[in-house]
Amino acid sequence: MRRPPALPNQPGPPFNAPAARRLRAALNMGPEHVAYGMRASYGLPYVTPDLVIAWERGTTNPTSPELTALAGVLWCSAGELIGKPRTLREHRIRRGLAPEDVAHALGLELLAYLSMEENNDWRGNDRQSAVLAEVLDLTLPDFVTVTGREPRLTEHLRSAVTTRWQAYVRPVSKIVPLDRRLLEDVLQELHQEYQGQMVATLSWGEGSAAGDSSHSGRDFLDRIVDTFWTNVQKVTG
Numbered sequence: 134m135r136r137p138p139a140l141p142n143q144p145g146p147p148f149n150a151p152a153a154r155r156l157r158a159a160l161n162m163g164p165e166h167v168a169y170g171m172r173a174s175y176g177l178p179y180v181t182p183d184l185v186i187a188w189e190r191g192t193t194n195p196t197s198p199e200l201t202a203l204a205g206v207l208w209c210s211a212g213e214l215i216g217k218p219r220t221l222r223e224h225r226i227r228r229g230l231a232p233e234d235v236a237h238a239l240g241l242e243l244l245a246y247l248s249m250e251e252n253n254d255w256r257g258n259d260r261q262s263a264v265l266a267e268v269l270d271l272t273l274p275d276f277v278t279v280t281g282r283e284p285r286l287t288e289h290l291r292s293a294v295t296t297r298w299q300a301y302v303r304p305v306s307k308i309v310p311l312d313r314r315l316l317e318d319v320l321q322e323l324h325q326e327y328q329g330q331m332v333a334t335l336s337w338g339e340g341s342a343a344g345d346s347s348h349s350g351r352d353f354l355d356r357i358v359d360t361f362w363t364n365v366q367k368v369t370g
């Protein structure tokens with residue numbers, strides 16, 4: 134039987150293929166056992182050993198219903214089979230919550246919440262944002278990403294390291310709710326790292342200095358958000 138097509142706007146969550154393979158092996162199950170369990174217990178008659186193998190090789194990802202069934206057969210939570218979530222929907226699935234549960238906790242109509250989830254466009258107020266972080270157990274970096282604030286954070290951080298970092302403490306603090314002094318320390322360190330790297334690159338030699346400096350600078354700016362969170366973690370311990 135052919136696998137039914139995924140519904141529009143309903144892509145499967147990020148899938149941790151190595152975890153699925155490891156969990157199956159720990160249970161001494163073959164792909165055929167997993168496929169049989171999903172057919173017999175979860176009403177997915179099209180699941181074959183070949184499809185299970187394809188999931189484990191990462192050539193295709195299970196849909197949300199398939200992931201739930203696979204977790205049941207492997208005696209694990211759906212979260213254990215999900216790769217690093219990036220979107221609101223992926224974080225909800227990782228926590229094993231229904232959209233109705235999240236919408237109720239936020240005090241939103243279900244359709245309003247689903248619209249935000251499907252378009253990856255968080256429009257909640259400050260109170261709802263705080264509840265969202267608690268319900269989905271979001272870290273601060275996850276919260277910034279899920280609420281769509283990462284592009285603005287990237288823009289401010291790039292400006293902070295290439296110009297005067299002091300001018301961007303307030304804009305960054307509006308995106309990342311951290312102590313002002315901590316942000317000052319982190320932004321100053323980022324600025325020093327970037328400027329120091331540029332100076333060091335320029336001192337390597339006259340011939341290729343400009344090109345090397347440009348490449349090194351772009352690479353640093355491409356990694357600016359990850360470097361920011363790393364430095365925040367160092368300061369906060």
